[in-house]
Amino acid sequence: MPVPRSRRTQAERRATTRARILGSTAECLLERGYAATTISEVQERAGLARGTIQHHFPTRAALLVGAISHLVDSRIERFRAEAALVEDGPGKMQAVVDLVWRDLTSPVFFAALELWVAARTDADLRAALVPEEKRLFASMRELYAGTLGEPYTSDPRVDTLVEFTVDLLTGLSLATMLAPDGGARDAVLARWKRALAVLAGLLPAVELLDGPGTIGP
Amino acid sequence: MPVPRSRRTQAERRATTRARILGSTAECLLERGYAATTISEVQERAGLARGTIQHHFPTRAALLVGAISHLVDSRIERFRAEAALVEDGPGKMQAVVDLVWRDLTSPVFFAALELWVAARTDADLRAALVPEEKRLFASMRELYAGTLGEPYTSDPRVDTLVEFTVDLLTGLSLATMLAPDGGARDAVLARWKRALAVLAGLLPAVELLDGPGTIGP
Known part of the structure; x- marks a missing residue:
């Protein structure tokens, strides 16, 4: 049974946002190092609201584990x-x-x-x-x-x-x-x-x- | 010509303090890692006044270079x-x-x-x-x-x-x-x-x- 269009789109959107956050985290680790890789720094690089980052990764630790x-x-x-x-x-x-x-x-x-x-x-x-x-x-x-x-x-x-x-x-x-x-x-x-x-x-x-x-x- | 006793003692004391600060810095890097190795943390481990640390190493950067x-x-x-x-x-x-x-x-x-x-x-x-x-x-x-x-x-x-x-x-x-x-x-x-x-x-x-x-x- 096909997944309803709207639900799939939401899941896709979610995955895209997650990948964007993790891509920015990797970029930040590379350019600034571990100590400087904070939620604020990643938020700025990803160009997303802080709430969006925290919805996916509630803490800095969760973000780093995701990375x-x-x-x-x-x-x-x-x-x-x-x-x-x-x-x-x-x-x-x-x-x-x-x-x-x-x-x-x-x-x-x-x-x-x-x-x-x-x-x-x-x-x-x-x-x-x-x-x-x-x-x-x-x-x-x-x-x-x-x-x-x-x-x-x-x-x-x-x-x-x-x-x-x-x-x-x-x-x-x-x-x-x-x-x-x-x-x-x-x-x-x-x-x-x-x-x-x-x-x-x-x-x-x-x-x-x-x-x-x-x-x- | 022998160095006056009091001056040598001061130089020796200075070297001992410096070695103690750097030893505590190395210990902190080992146990807590780079991000956590701050002047406050080293001061606590070395059991010295903040002013004493800063007399030898005015900044965290100077301390790490010394290490x-x-x-x-x-x-x-x-x-x-x-x-x-x-x-x-x-x-x-x-x-x-x-x-x-x-x-x-x-x-x-x-x-x-x-x-x-x-x-x-x-x-x-x-x-x-x-x-x-x-x-x-x-x-x-x-x-x-x-x-x-x-x-x-x-x-x-x-x-x-x-x-x-x-x-x-x-x-x-x-x-x-x-x-x-x-x-x-x-x-x-x-x-x-x-x-x-x-x-x-x-x-x-x-x-x-x-x-x-x-x-x-």
Whole structure:
């Protein structure tokens, strides 16, 4: 039975407003940081009445919890779209490193980082964040393995190599966040791609540092 | 010519008060986070008059900038003391990984992380933090290379392996900060120690995942 037109429109409108509020929250986290992300600031950015914000999110805490799922959804969606564009071939492992790097240096990642660090000293935020981040990691790992395809998908080393890659690129993103040095950062990325090939048994160890090039075409 | 007794005492007292204020600031960053680290909060923890705090640090911004050098000094000092205890032998590379891990999961690291993330959206804090972090990284790399000794010190791959290790362990520390899973975390560390041996050409790639043990005694 079709949903009456007027009711669907109301639900749609509600969803649009909610998305607009959460989009403004993410933008505020990115540009101003966690401490400055208040209901007033979000209200101003979203161009909505305070009552409208509070109807959807009665407290600042509720708003920040809402932002968590919104950010996780955006990251998964974007990653899925980009992963679909990776072409088959021997350069696939390197292409996945690039995908991870784009995620871990995206505006959405830096907005999420604000919540992640704040959650260390905020038990309520942490309780909301931990399951959502588990959902993110599970989705991403599945996408990485799927993008790599065989023989990697069934290679028991791949999970470890994915874990290494995500951890290493997270650290590199943080280290270069405040004072970007594109050259040094690109060299680390190129070397990590070589290191992955060494760890997967595709290259001998001695070739690890032979110039900044990548493996494969 | 000896400094008059009364003047030295005053300088000493000044340094002690300053260290006490900065210690309380670090403690507050660790326990309450960046947003809650205000002059009032630090004053209460340090048990000093507001005027005393403001004599040393006229603004909250000055206090946070002061905390940066204090945290960097603590990390270098502690690392130096621990590095001196590393015994010679084939397990040295693994011992350095453990040193890095202890630093990147120490209270001082998490206090510094608060400032690091806040500096992304605070230009003044960033300007003060970037040179201090450069000092930290330079000291640590020198200590890592010195601790490893020959033949590693003069191996051009060591810089890259140190960079990989610091970045990977930073990411792992962040990933496990909110929901510690000791078993999973220890497995990644043990595997990274094996991976380093593979990358240094000491182990064939296929042995990367042979159980959670470490290389060497």
